Amino acid sequence: MASQPDCLFCRLVREGDHVNATEGFVAVEDINPKAPVHLLVLPERHVDTFREVGKFEDDEARRMLEFVADTAEKAGLEDYQVIVNVGRGAGQTVFHLHWHVLGGGSPFE
Numbered sequence: 001m002a003s004q005p006d007c008l009f010c011r012l013v014r015e016g017d018h019v020n021a022t023e024g025f026v027a028v029e030d031i032n033p034k035a036p037v038h039l040l041v042l043p044e045r046h047v048d049t050f051r052e053v054g055k056f057e058d059d060e061a062r063r064m065l066e067f068v069a070d071t072a073e074k075a076g077l078e079d080y081q082v083i084v085n086v087g088r089g090a091g092q093t094v095f096h097l098h099w100h101v102l103g104g105g106s107p108f109e
């Protein structure tokens with residue numbers, strides 16, 4: 001759970017350009033946006049995947065979800081998608097848990 005020296009997102013937590021932050025969590029812009037607004041919410045602690053979500057304390061898990069919603073709201077989004085890719089077969093490429101927040105142009109319009 002400690003910061004991993006060779007983890008890209010541990011580095012973004014330490015020295016990235018944070019668009020939103022709270023105790024234990026930060027949000028950054030995705031480097032390769034797939035929507036007009038594409039943010040990533042990262043826990044500061046290193047957790048490889050969503051499979052290990054049980055490692056978060058109850059209050060911490062709740063605050064993480066609230067921070068996802070707060071990040072979307074602060075980005076001006078009312079309607080948006082929240083996506084977590086879990087495992088290589090589902091498209092996960094960075095093995096530090098992250099929540100994609102996508103919006104600003106609905107795929108359903």
Ligand code: 5GP
Nearest residue numbers: 008028029030031032033085091092093094
């Ligand atoms: P995944 O495929 O693991 O669910 O999502 C990884 C995301 O991280 C991708 O959307 C990719 O564009 C983004 N990404 C990869 N490298 C960087 C980086 O160095 N900085 C930022 N801000 N995003 C990155």
Ligand code: ZN
Nearest residue numbers: 007010046096
């Ligand atoms: Zn990490």
